[in-house]
Amino acid sequence: MSNEQIPAFIRLVARKAITDLRTAPVDAGTTHVEPWVFWKLVKFAQAEPIKSGKYTFIRIYDEEHNSVDIQTLNS
Numbered sequence: 065m066s067n068e069q070i071p072a073f074i075r076l077v078a079r080k081a082i083t084d085l086r087t088a089p090v091d092a093g094t095t096h097v098e099p100w101v102f103w104k105l106v107k108f109a110q111a112e113p114i115k116s117g118k119y120t121f122i123r124i125y126d127e128e129h130n131s132v133d134i135q136t137l138n139s
Contacts, residue, residue: 070108077105081124085132094133102136
């Protein structure tokens, strides 16, 4: 996500999730974003989204297998 061709707002969302993971690694929580932001993030990260009943999300892990989710409401 450090590629300068990726829009700044997408890099900020990813950076926030990683910061959350580093500062609260046991339960870093969830970052909620608007659907259009989420799908742009999925595209640039080349991530495989996970769809649950109410949310679609991507999960980011650290080397200790702690995780943080970036999610959006299903429409």
